[in-house]
Amino acid sequence: MEAPGQALGxxxxxxxxxxxxxxxxIWGPDLGALLSSGARALYDLASVQADNGREVxxxxxxxxxxxxxxxxxxxNELLYILGNDGVAFRQFEFLELTDRHLRARALGVASRQVxxxxxxxxxxxxxxxxxxRGLEATVVFDV
Amino acid sequence: xxTKKDFHLLDECLWELPTSYHPGMTVPxxxxxxEGLLEDALEDLSLTQAVNVACLPGLIGRVVVMPDVHxxxxxxxxxxxxxxxxxxxxxxxxxxxxxxxxVRLLASNIEYRGVEGxxxxxxxxxYRNCPSGVGEKGHFPLSTQELEKxxxxxxxxxxxxxxxxxxxxxxxxxxxCLQGADPARVSPRAKERGRGQIGTLGAGNHFIEVDVVExxxxxxxxxxxxxxxxxxxxxxxxxxxxxxxxxxxDYVQDLQAAVGKYRISLPDRELVCAxxxxxxxxxxxxxxxxxxxxxxANRQVLAxxxxxxxxxxxxxxxxxxxxxxxYDITHNMAKMEEFDLEGSxxxxxxxxxxxxxxFGPGFEGLPEEYRQIGQPVLVPGSMSTSSxxxxxxxxxxxxxxxxxxxxxxRRLSRARAKRQVRGDQLRGEMERQGIHVRAGSMAGLAEEAxxxxxxxxxxVDVVCRARIxxxxxxxxxxxxxxx
Numbered sequence: 001m002e003a004p005g006q007a008l009g010x011x012x013x014x015x016x017x018x019x020x021x022x023x024x025x026i027w028g029p030d031l032g033a034l035l036s037s038g039a040r041a042l043y044d045l046a047s048v049q050a051d052n053g054r055e056v057x058x059x060x061x062x063x064x065x066x067x068x069x070x071x072x073x074x075x076n077e078l079l080y081i082l083g084n085d086g087v088a089f090r091q092f093e094f095l096e097l098t099d100r101h102l103r104a105r106a107l108g109v110a111s112r113q114v115x116x117x118x119x120x121x122x123x124x125x126x127x128x129x130x131x132x133r134g135l136e137a138t139v140v141f142d143v
Numbered sequence: 144x145x146t147k148k149d150f151h152l153l154d155e156c157l158w159e160l161p162t163s164y165h166p167g168m169t170v171p172x173x174x175x176x177x178e179g180l181l182e183d184a185l186e187d188l189s190l191t192q193a194v195n196v197a198c199l200p201g202l203i204g205r206v207v208v209m210p211d212v213h214x215x216x217x218x219x220x221x222x223x224x225x226x227x228x229x230x231x232x233x234x235x236x237x238x239x240x241x242x243x244x245x246v247r248l249l250a251s252n253i254e255y256r257g258v259e260g261x262x263x264x265x266x267x268x269x270y271r272n273c274p275s276g277v278g279e280k281g282h283f284p285l286s287t288q289e290l291e292k293x294x295x296x297x298x299x300x301x302x303x304x305x306x307x308x309x310x311x312x313x314x315x316x317x318x319x320c321l322q323g324a325d326p327a328r329v330s331p332r333a334k335e336r337g338r339g340q341i342g343t344l345g346a347g348n349h350f351i352e353v354d355v356v357e358x359x360x361x362x363x364x365x366x367x368x369x370x371x372x373x374x375x376x377x378x379x380x381x382x383x384x385x386x387x388x389x390x391x392x393d394y395v396q397d398l399q400a401a402v403g404k405y406r407i408s409l410p411d412r413e414l415v416c417a418x419x420x421x422x423x424x425x426x427x428x429x430x431x432x433x434x435x436x437x438x439x440a441n442r443q444v445l446a447x448x449x450x451x452x453x454x455x456x457x458x459x460x461x462x463x464x465x466x467x468x469x470y471d472i473t474h475n476m477a478k479m480e481e482f483d484l485e486g487s488x489x490x491x492x493x494x495x496x497x498x499x500x501x502f503g504p505g506f507e508g509l510p511e512e513y514r515q516i517g518q519p520v521l522v523p524g525s526m527s528t529s530s531x532x533x534x535x536x537x538x539x540x541x542x543x544x545x546x547x548x549x550x551x552x553r554r555l556s557r558a559r560a561k562r563q564v565r566g567d568q569l570r571g572e573m574e575r576q577g578i579h580v581r582a583g584s585m586a587g588l589a590e591e592a593x594x595x596x597x598x599x600x601x602x603v604d605v606v607c608r609a610r611i612x613x614x615x616x617x618x619x620x621x622x623x624x625x626x
Binding site: 114 | 188214215217241277332335336347388389391395396399400403413415556558559626
């Protein structure tokens with residue numbers, strides 16, 4: 001069952017139950033929106049806000065072998081930037097986006113917020129599927 | 144999903160799901176459980192995950208699942224698989240993100256009754272001296288060069304800095320260092336994450352716990368280990384921190400391409416793997432060993448900080464405050480080990496994820512004082528419940544690749560636990576039970592509430608009835624420190 005999360009137009013995320021870790025269903029009309037929803041789910045899990053701190057802009061590039069590995073690579077990259085640099089992003093512009101490659105311009109903030117301990121986004125039961133919401137996936141995070 | 148009728152009873156507390164259950168299975172699944180714990184295991188996807196593991200190529204014997212099993216990602220937590228040493232696979236998902244998450248037990252001659260009034264101060268000293276919580280840095284920041292020495296030396300790195308005793312290394316699994324670690328196989332990103340974290344506890348289900356030895360079941364083994372009824376002991380539960388997590392993340396991603404290259408059919412991508420004898424497999428193993436050695440060193444440093452805390456508080460009233468090490472075990476690891484299996488002597492890469500090595504008497508990899516009795520096995524319960532000290536048993540070598548359980552096993556999700564339990568109320572209840580609590584997060588405390596876990600006493604009873612471990616001592620908590 002999906003707990004209330006956040007819907008942003010036709011994109012959104014919501015937490016779902018998982019016995020040991022934390023899982024979020026994410027959705028969006030297209031791959032870019034799905035990736036953005038995944039980022040917001042990650043920040044929700046880590047309990048960080050992306051709107052209060054020193055403004056930061058970053059370029060992010062990820063390569064994968066398919067959409068799922070692109071999504072996991074993307075989320076783990078954001079997780080690394082959050083943990084290492086304290087930076088969370090609120091806005092993404094995908095300059096290049098295919099099923100195996102992305103280059104994005106990310107706008108956010110660097111702050112002193114201490115994120116909750118999230119080890120990684122995992123491939124557990126991961127499949128990006130088409131639905132009436134566009135694209136959907138359930139991502140399990142190891143915490 | 145399997146159902147109860149798909150299992151048949153092989154022996155007391157030992158069930159088999161045969162390969163006929165699913166066409167992809169190359170080995171059966173054996174579950175160590177009583178009937179009730181079998182039914183519990185069927186309530187989530189843990190046994191489906193075990194079936195997925197059993198579909199991997201190159202396995203030998205069986206996939207074994209412990210009674211504290213719960214759903215993980217790829218391999219269930221509480222799972223053991225053995226990959227053929229010649230043509231088997233190695234899988235980061237069957238080790239886990241927290242490489243060498245494990246437990247260290249220190250024991251003392253300090254009588255609880257004589258120091259009960261000091262436990263509040265002791266808890267505060269432990270919380271102050273042992274960095275815990277998300278983002279908390281350790282007291283020993285490392286250069287990259289020094290971190291690479293940690294990777295190569297494990298606990299010995301800490302010993303060279305005066306942070307421990309020779310006995311500590313002798314009484315650590317693998318003597319505190321896996322040979323063959325190669326820091327060149329670790330990404331700069333992982334090294335960056337690890338440099339500030341040596342000697343830190345982390346958060347989540349990691350803890351330092353002061354216990355009273357409540358009851359002894361095996362007098363001889365307890366005497367060898369230095370455990371006496373009514374005395375204090377300390378458990379340290381943590382792993383390889385962000386360093387190990389990043390190594391697992393890196394290799395789970397990197398090996399996705401290897402699956403196609405080696406034409407491996409995967410039922411779950413988190414079980415991504417590569418042949419042991421491939422560049423990718425060798426690279427992961429060498430990096431995993433770096434993380435393993437980091438975790439050994441991490442627990443060694445934390446043990447020295449625990450000793451410092453005891454000295455600060457206990458030395459006021461006693462000159463016999465010192466803590467000696469009982470043992471240090473890992474429950475997330477892949478190691479080359481040898482077994483006699485169905486008449487043949489085999490060498491296998493045993494992956495344990497949420498399971499503990501439990502070798503019986505006679506194993507040369509034990510310190511001399513333990514060779515006659517077997518390897519100590521440390522089984523922490525959840526907060527405010529018992530923990531256990533067991534011994535490895537010969538039958539573990541016959542049925543579970545020398546493995547036994549690792550803890551209580553989750554039964555409630557973290558989200559559900561937080562909905563059912565308030566952290567501040569839980570802390571109050573624990574303190575009314577006489578357990579001092581120092582925790583950085585009430586939400587984190589709620590996630591680790593005892594009702595979120597299975598009954599550890601029952602889990603231990605089952606592994607003992609299955610004869611893959613033997614009871615030595617039961618511990619009762621009197622202080623808990625968490626991030």
